[in-house]
Structures are given as C-alpha cells and as structure tokens.
Amino acid sequence: MGIKDLQNLNPVFLALIATLFTWFLTALGSSMVFFFKTINKRLLNSMLGFAAGVMIAASFWSLLNPSIEMARENGQVAWIPALTGFLAGGAFLLIIDKILPHLHMGLSIDKAEGIQTTWQRSVLLVLAITLHNIPEGLAVGVAFGALASNSDISMLLAAITLAVGIGIQNFPEGAAVSIPLRREGFSRLKAFNYGQLSGLVEPIAGVAGAFLVLSVKPLLPYALSFAAGAMIFVVVEELIPESQSGNESDLSTIGAIFGFALMMLLDVAFG
Numbered sequence: 001m002g003i004k005d006l007q008n009l010n011p012v013f014l015a016l017i018a019t020l021f022t023w024f025l026t027a028l029g030s031s032m033v034f035f036f037k038t039i040n041k042r043l044l045n046s047m048l049g050f051a052a053g054v055m056i057a058a059s060f061w062s063l064l065n066p067s068i069e070m071a072r073e074n075g076q077v078a079w080i081p082a083l084t085g086f087l088a089g090g091a092f093l094l095i096i097d098k099i100l101p102h103l104h105m106g107l108s109i110d111k112a113e114g115i116q117t118t119w120q121r122s123v124l125l126v127l128a129i130t131l132h133n134i135p136e137g138l139a140v141g142v143a144f145g146a147l148a149s150n151s152d153i154s155m156l157l158a159a160i161t162l163a164v165g166i167g168i169q170n171f172p173e174g175a176a177v178s179i180p181l182r183r184e185g186f187s188r189l190k191a192f193n194y195g196q197l198s199g200l201v202e203p204i205a206g207v208a209g210a211f212l213v214l215s216v217k218p219l220l221p222y223a224l225s226f227a228a229g230a231m232i233f234v235v236v237e238e239l240i241p242e243s244q245s246g247n248e249s250d251l252s253t254i255g256a257i258f259g260f261a262l263m264m265l266l267d268v269a270f271g
Contacts, residue, residue, distance in 0.1 A: 012210045015144035018163035019137050019206030023199040025167040029174025030195030033188050039179040041246050047172035048243035049252030052235045053259025054169040061267035062162040063139055063228035067221040081221035089229025093135065097237065102128035104238065122194065129177050129198035132238055135230030136166050137202030141209025142223045148214050161270050165263045170199065
C-alpha cells in the first residue's frame, strides 16, 4: 500500500494503526528486560535525555508550528490558538498529575504524588509511566485527525513522521521502564508486561484525539497546541529531572540534543 492509498483511509483508523505502531516499539523496548537484568545509569540517563529531545522537537515542528500555520490560513490571529491550546495542555497534565496517584522511578513510596492511596508500589510506578504516554498518543492522533481538514500528502507525511519519531523514542523508553522494574524485584515477565501495558494508553489517546478533531474541526489548531503543551509538561516534570539524576548529567544533555536533532531532521526532511 502506497502513500496515496493511505490518503483514502479514515483518519481515525490511521491514528489507531500509527499508535499501535508506537505501542509496539514500546513493547519491543520493554522486551530488553529478557536479555538484561540491570541497565547502566549513564545509558539510562542518555536514553531519557534522548526521549526528552524527541518530544521537545515534536512539540514545535509537528504540533505548534502547524497550529500557527493552520490558524493563519483560517484567518485567525495566529498566536491565539497556539498559546491557548499550549497553556491548556500543560494545565490538563498538571491537574492529572495532582489527582492520579503515581510514583516516579527510583523514589520511595512515601514520595508518591497525587491522591493518597494504599495501592501497591508497582501500580503507582506503572501509572507514572502511563501518565507520560497520554500526550504522545494524543499528539499522534490529532496529527492524523488533521487529515480530515487537509488531506494533502505533506500533511500525511508530517503525521507519519511524528508517529515514527514518537515510536523511535518509545523503544529506549520501554527499556528504561522495564529494566528498572526488574531491578525493583519484579520478574522479567512481570516487568515486561508492565512496561508494554503502559504504552497501551497511546492507541486509546490517539483514537480519542483523532475523533475529537474530526467531530469539532475548528478546534484543530487548539488541539495541536494542546498536545504540545501536554508533552512539554511531561518533559519538564519527569524526563529532564530523571535524566539529570546522578553524576553523568552531561550524557543526558547530549542525548537530548541528539533526540531533538533527529526529530527535527525527520520532520523537516520528510514531514
């Protein structure tokens, strides 16, 4: 099936396929737990930095910039949808962060965030990872949902590029989740299951995002910037602090630069 054939498919279906692909790469990364019991802290920081770089680049090149251009083409004040949606996306993740019980990797259970519960440590760890994956799936879904307003091949390539970029960073991210879970005392199978299950939220968020912009097309510029704001919240709240822990923070910074450069290359060259 060629690119032109894809243009004829339902955007929601395309969003589902794309986010199943990103979930698959999460699962593939999580499967590394069957081969490695531990992960070098320097390597882990580099991978988390790389994921942060990809998400930052995707937030601008694949989401904010298209939001601004789309608003301008619609005769709107270009910065209003971008700013409004971006702030709303960050606020949305902040609210979820304050409500959803979760625990960041490497912290003791008394450092759990959100509403206090008696849930097990393993559940709280997985919920933290799941929270991270929501904006990624949403971003891909909104990008494919945009095809309903503009089915130009460049829009399709941009959406595919975003899915590929998110998928690429999901592979090391999956390993960065499952292997530390193994270190926490989980069996290899349980660590893998938790790692890949955390990625299943991406198809759900992706389909929801695509369906939303199909139902309310004028919201598209706002939806694109909303996804960008949610992604930046995750990067600043979770990925950067975790990648900078330890004594090898330069490696996470280098990883972030390479991640940003790769996503920028994919988007500018192919999107």
